Amino acid sequence: MNKQVALKADDAKKTADGKEFNIRDYLRLDLFPHFMCPGCGHGIALRALLWAIHEQGIDKDKLAVVCGIGCSGRVGGYIDANTFHTTHGRPLAYATGLKMARPDLHVVVITGDGDCLAIGGNHLIHAARRNLDITCLMLNNEIYGMTGGQGSPTTPRDRFTTTTPAGNREPVFDACKLAEAAGAGYVGREVTIHLPRLRDLIAGGLAHKGFSFIEVMSDCTEVNGRKNDLGSSPEMVLGQTRTMRPPDYEYDSNVVDHPFRPSGLHTGVFVQSDRPEYGAAYRDMSEKLQQGRTKP
Amino acid sequence: MKTREMRFSGAGGQGLQLCAKIFSKAMTGAGYHVSMSQSYEPTSRGGLSRADIVASGETPDYPLATELDTLLILDQAAATASEGIIRDDAMVIVDPRRTKNPPEGNFKVIELPLSETAIRVGSERVTNVVATGVIAELSEDIEVKTIENVLRAISPKKFLDMNMDALQAGVALARGVKAA
Amino acid sequence: MNSMTGQANTVNLQGNKACALGAVAAGCRFFAGYPITPSSEIAENLAKELPAVGGVFLQMEDEIASMAATLGASMGGIKAMTATSGPGFSLKQENLGYGMGAEIPCVVVNVMRGGPSTGLPTRPAQGDIMQTRWGTHGDHPVIVLAPGSVEEIYQQTARAFALSEKLRTPVIVLFDESLGHLVETVALPDVADYEKTVRKWATGKPEDYKPYHGDADGVPPMARPGDGFRVHTSGLTVAENGFPTQKPHEVDALMKRLLGKVALNNDLIESFEAVECKDAEVVIVALGVVGRAARKAVKELREAGIKAGLFRPVTLWPFPTESFRKQTAKARHIIVAEMNAGQLIHEIAEVKTGKQKVTGLNRYDGVPISPVDIKKTVKEVLGHE
Numbered sequence: 037m038n039k040q041v042a043l044k045a046d047d048a049k050k051t052a053d054g055k056e057f058n059i060r061d062y063l064r065l066d067l068f069p070h071f072m073c074p075g076c077g078h079g080i081a082l083r084a085l086l087w088a089i090h091e092q093g094i095d096k097d098k099l100a101v102v103c104g105i106g107c108s109g110r111v112g113g114y115i116d117a118n119t120f121h122t123t124h125g126r127p128l129a130y131a132t133g134l135k136m137a138r139p140d141l142h143v144v145v146i147t148g149d150g151d152c153l154a155i156g157g158n159h160l161i162h163a164a165r166r167n168l169d170i171t172c173l174m175l176n177n178e179i180y181g182m183t184g185g186q187g188s189p190t191t192p193r194d195r196f197t198t199t200t201p202a203g204n205r206e207p208v209f210d211a212c213k214l215a216e217a218a219g220a221g222y223v224g225r226e227v228t229i230h231l232p233r234l235r236d237l238i239a240g241g242l243a244h245k246g247f248s249f250i251e252v253m254s255d256c257t258e259v260n261g262r263k264n265d266l267g268s269s270p271e272m273v274l275g276q277t278r279t280m281r282p283p284d285y286e287y288d289s290n291v292v293d294h295p296f297r298p299s300g301l302h303t304g305v306f307v308q309s310d311r312p313e314y315g316a317a318y319r320d321m322s323e324k325l326q327q328g329r330t331k332p
Numbered sequence: 333m334k335t336r337e338m339r340f341s342g343a344g345g346q347g348l349q350l351c352a353k354i355f356s357k358a359m360t361g362a363g364y365h366v367s368m369s370q371s372y373e374p375t376s377r378g379g380l381s382r383a384d385i386v387a388s389g390e391t392p393d394y395p396l397a398t399e400l401d402t403l404l405i406l407d408q409a410a411a412t413a414s415e416g417i418i419r420d421d422a423m424v425i426v427d428p429r430r431t432k433n434p435p436e437g438n439f440k441v442i443e444l445p446l447s448e449t450a451i452r453v454g455s456e457r458v459t460n461v462v463a464t465g466v467i468a469e470l471s472e473d474i475e476v477k478t479i480e481n482v483l484r485a486i487s488p489k490k491f492l493d494m495n496m497d498a499l500q501a502g503v504a505l506a507r508g509v510k511a512a
Numbered sequence: 513m514n515s516m517t518g519q520a521n522t523v524n525l526q527g528n529k530a531c532a533l534g535a536v537a538a539g540c541r542f543f544a545g546y547p548i549t550p551s552s553e554i555a556e557n558l559a560k561e562l563p564a565v566g567g568v569f570l571q572m573e574d575e576i577a578s579m580a581a582t583l584g585a586s587m588g589g590i591k592a593m594t595a596t597s598g599p600g601f602s603l604k605q606e607n608l609g610y611g612m613g614a615e616i617p618c619v620v621v622n623v624m625r626g627g628p629s630t631g632l633p634t635r636p637a638q639g640d641i642m643q644t645r646w647g648t649h650g651d652h653p654v655i656v657l658a659p660g661s662v663e664e665i666y667q668q669t670a671r672a673f674a675l676s677e678k679l680r681t682p683v684i685v686l687f688d689e690s691l692g693h694l695v696e697t698v699a700l701p702d703v704a705d706y707e708k709t710v711r712k713w714a715t716g717k718p719e720d721y722k723p724y725h726g727d728a729d730g731v732p733p734m735a736r737p738g739d740g741f742r743v744h745t746s747g748l749t750v751a752e753n754g755f756p757t758q759k760p761h762e763v764d765a766l767m768k769r770l771l772g773k774v775a776l777n778n779d780l781i782e783s784f785e786a787v788e789c790k791d792a793e794v795v796i797v798a799l800g801v802v803g804r805a806a807r808k809a810v811k812e813l814r815e816a817g818i819k820a821g822l823f824r825p826v827t828l829w830p831f832p833t834e835s836f837r838k839q840t841a842k843a844r845h846i847i848v849a850e851m852n853a854g855q856l857i858h859e860i861a862e863v864k865t866g867k868q869k870v871t872g873l874n875r876y877d878g879v880p881i882s883p884v885d886i887k888k889t890v891k892e893v894l895g896h897e
Contacts, residue, residue: 064744067755097740102584113744113755118737120587121746122580123610129577133584133592134737136568137542141588141737162573322563360524360697368524368695372550372634391661393808395694395801398882 055090062086062096064116071110073181075261075269077254080228081175082111084252085144087231088239100141102131104156106182107256108148108175125156128163131170139315142242145172150180153189153209160211164218164247166314171241171248174211177256185259196263211251216307221246223307227253227280229273233303240305246313253280253301333364333389334473337397340463341382341413342406342430344373347460351404352383354464354486358478359387367395380409402471403439404463405431406446425466427459442509449501458491458498465502470510476503522699527662527692531621531685532557533700534669535593539707540619541567542592544581546574546600549633550689551623554595575603579620583611586618587745589736591673591710595621597689598631598640601647608682609648610747613770615724615732617676617683617711619669624688626878635878636688638800638851642858644684645829651767653774655781656684656829658799662696668826670703675781677711679773680731686828688851690801690880714741723754724766730773774830782835783826788814789839792821794890795868797836797860798849799825802881806849809886820890828856833863840868845893849873849881869893 063086072079089099096117103112105124112119118141122130127145135143152160152174163170179197180186187197187204190211194203216223222244226234234252241248255261255272266272280301281287287300336359340351349370356366364387371382384397398417403424405411408431418424420438427446428434434441444466450459461483468479480499487495525533531554535543543562545555555571562569568585572578578594585592596604601622611618626632627639640647644656655675659668665687672683712733714721723743726732735741744754749766751757757766774781785803787810789795796806803824813820823839825832840846846868848857857872864870873889875881 096742097738100588100737113746117742118735119742119744120584121744121748122583123607123747126576126580126607129572129580130584130587132570132572132577133542133544133581133586134588135584136570136581137585137588137590137592138737158573159577162577318563318568322566322568325564326566356524356695356697360522365522365697366524366695367697369690369693372689372693391663391696391698392804393811394804394883395661395696396690396880396882398884 057087057090059083059086062089062116063114067114070114072107073258075255075257075272076107077177077228077252077273078107078111078175080231081173081234081252081254082114084228084231084234085146085173085238086115087235088242091235091239092242094142094242098141099144100134100138101144101146102127102134103146104148104151106148106151106180107177108146108151110182111175112146125151125154126159127151128156128159128170128172132163132166132168135168135170136315136318139169139319143170144242145170147172147174149174149176149178149190149211150188153211153214160215160249161218164215164220164249167219167221167246167311168314169245169247171238172250173238174249174251175254176211176251177254177260179256179260181256181259185263195260197260210301212249212306215249219311220249220307221309221311221313222248222305224305225251225253225280225301225303227273227276227303228255229277230303237305240308244308245316246309246311253303335388335392336364336385336402336473337400338385338402338467339382339397339400339414340404340460341380341410342404343409344379344381346381346406347457348381348406349383351460351464352385354479354482355467355474356385356387357482358474359385361478361482362474364388365391367392369396378409380413382410382413402467404467405434406459406463408432411435423470425463427463444505444509446502446505449505450498453497453501454494458494461495461498462502462505465499466506469503469506522697524695525662525666525698526553526695527665527687528553528623529557530662530666530698531595531669531692532561534666534703535619535673536561536565536567537666537703537707538591538670538673539710540591540593540673541565542582542585542590543568543594544570544572544578544585544592545594545596546572546578548575548597548600550625550692551595551597551621553692554621554623575600576607579604579607582618582620583607583616586616587737591617591677593619593621595623597623597625597633598627599629601640601643605648609650609652611682612648612652612654613650613747613749614745615680615734615770616745617680619672619676619683619685621669621685623692624686626876632878634689636690636801636851636880637876637878638688638802639855639876640686641828641850641852641855644686651771653681653771654684654829655679655681655774656686656827657783658686658826658828659691660785660800660803660824660826661698662691662694663698663701664826665691666698667701667703670706674706674709677709678731678780679777680711680734681774687800714739718742722752724750725752726769726773730769730776778830781827781830782832784832784835785822785824785826786835786839787822787824789821789823790842791819792843793819794845794847794893795821795823795840795843796847796849796886796890797823797825797856798881799828799856802849802851805881805883806886808883809890812883813887813890818890818894831859831863836863837865840864841866843868846870847873847886847889847893849886849889851875851881
């Protein structure tokens with residue numbers, strides 16, 4: 037009960053141009069009911085994104101949302117904006133072309149752990165390296181949900197999936213460390229249960245000039261949770277808060293359940309740098325060439 | 333305007349593409365339409381290299397060489413590469429110092445000390461320019477003056493004098509052939 | 513007078529460079545690519561040309577990303593292109609299909625080299641004739657232009673943009689290593705009309721706009737991001753409103769329009785060269801550089817009193833069927849000369865209406881089919897009668 041009160045207070049404080057955030061202003065309501073399973077965290081991530089868009093005062097006509105394939109790929113279609121449902125793993129590559137062609141658009145990519153880290157991993161690395169002004173939300177539900185629950189690059193150790201029937205033994209990616217190492221200008225992670233924190237994290241990414249990578253720890257109750265006895269959706273997201281805590285929290289470093297990922301993950305903003313944004317750097321070069329000031 | 337088919341061949345690094353470029357510029361200046369092709373191989377130095385020109389009054393029907401009237405061979409690597417596409421009345425210009433076994437046929441093989449002349453002028457690297465002078469002088473429809481102008485325009489400053497000397501040395505070699 | 517050649521309005525130009533310049537002349541302002549032999553010079557030239565005219569050049573992380581970024585730029589509303597060769601063309605297929613399904617204009621250049629696999633990177637081949645037709649999965653509309661000279665590469669690349677914009681579909685420009693690397697004296701044709709051709713943009717009230725409702729020409733106007741339409745673009749099969757559907761009648765209607773818009777505009781798309789076909793006993797069908805070999809062979813055969821003709825499709829797909837039938841009506845023999853093990857010959861055998869005997873002339877050794885090869889086959893075919 038207390039949490040709800042706190043949320044409402046937060047709501048009232050965060051408004052743009054005095055206009056309160058109303059999620060209905062940003063949705064294609066004629067497409068409802070939506071496709072998401074009961075208990076899925078993707079809806080909360082969508083709410084957080086739209087709220088952040090509202091706060092940042094981004095015009096829907098100038099908003100382009102590019103998605104790939106999978107559960108995350110279907111989320112963009114509900115947004116009342118210019119939405120592109122592209123191919124599996126490639127939304128960052130499409131978005132790169134779109135943003136370079138149309139720097140006036142705010143380009144947001146919604147992708148998933150399979151879309152972004154497996155089939156599209158190369159594009160993540162290079163989007164981060166280029167540091168083009170794109171906000172990338174990776175909805176991490178640790179599973180391929182749309183195709184029926186196969187293991188993904190973020191499926192934790194020993195987790196049962198349809199392709200890890202004896203429990204997963206593959207190492208997992210720490211997506212944020214990957215994005216940071218590749219050069220992303222803004223990197224952060226948050227869980228869905230902390231909606232205002234997630235909203236603020238995304239708002240920071242939208243405001244950042246450069247490539248923003250935001251890992252949203254979603255939950256897949258229907259396919260992932262049920263198969264592994266992780267409980268109901270509230271139980272799953274509360275479980276996340278025990279293993280995903282703010283940066284100042286010290287996990288017991290002796291408890292490492294995986295070579296690439298400790299037993300606990302941190303949340304919050306990890307990187308906020310002023311590395312040059314590629315689009316601006318390119319246009320600067322192009323303008324000089326057009327004026328004939330420099331020779332190629 | 334009669335159709336010309338010329339090939340400049342040898343080993344990679346001998347400046348054969350440059351020969352073709354000089355002739356194609358000079359020939360288009362003289363009203364020819366040229367089609368210029370060259371070997372694209374992973375080993376550009378040492379292995380076979382060739383550059384071809386097919387030229388005629390209008391865009392050649394077939395742009396690749398099939399009936400060579402002029403063939404330059406600067407290295408043994410290129411000795412057999414043109415078998416079957418040399419016309420009987422072709423002139424085949426060979427540098428015997430680096431080509432021990434030139435091709436045989438009804439065509440005329442002209443052996444000239446191209447690389448030796450180049451060394452005498454200043455560097456073996458201008459063998460291609462000596463050969464350019466030879467072929468220009470021996471070609472009735474190409475003015476040496478036009479070739480000279482193109483060469484002057486594309487030569488880096490520090491090689492200009494040596495290139496001009498090499499060209500004239502080639503022309504002199506060709507005059508010797510004509511006189512013989 | 514041109515300083516490079518000394519001739520009026522002519523220039524000595526490499527095929528790949530002509531492709532790049534033709535694109536820029538047609539209004540291309542975006543290129544995304546990945547280095548690959550023998551098409552890299554297209555990217556290299558555009559890396560120089562595009563930023564100087566306010567356009568975007570991007571070297572992407574791979575071939576797939578290049579295709580995706582090209583489509584992304586076109587979705588933003590500008591004319592976009594990518595270029596590659598066999599292995600890269602294979603990698604682009606899925607996203608190329610996205611462009612065809614979601615109706616996003618763009619130009620894809622494939623400079624063919626020997627295959628399969630890595631094959632002969634520096635040697636010419638025509639092994640991708642069928643891949644350009646059927647490369648991506650599912651039924652799809654296809655337009656492929658196959659120029660035969662450096663001048664035609666310039667012109668057809670520019671034309672590819674116009675067709676692509678007008679019909680809202682990717683257009684493939686197909687030639688091979690020998691033409692890509694060939695330098696020829698060309699008079700650059702005027703492509704101002706191609707440059708002026710841009711896709712139909714959606715106008716009017718956003719609430720009345722149906723993103724996938726075709727006009728009379730089968731082509732729906734496209735909504736430009738930022739113009740207030742806020743539409744959804746998807747690779748899923750969509751209804752006229754742009755949102756996914758699985759209703760059989762809606763799927764059927766979309767597919768009929770998608771495949772039909774190419775057939776409906778065939779007059780615009782079709783192009784070919786016919787040489788001495790009228791009274792020809794033997795017609796050689798060949799494209800690209802082989803078409804040039806056949807042209808020379810036909811001239812020489814005619815001089816020798818043999819009634820030979822040439823049919824060279826410039827628009828390869830859709831194949832100019834009716835024109836081909838007209839041109840070969842009187843022939844007794846058709847020779848399909850192609851640098852592969854026999855691909856176009858299947859189309860010819862299917863579309864010919866008369867009793868012509870169809871013979872294949874094939875090379876796949878990395879050496880172009882020469883006029884000599886063609887003359888020999890013509891004489892063999894006639895000698896066997």
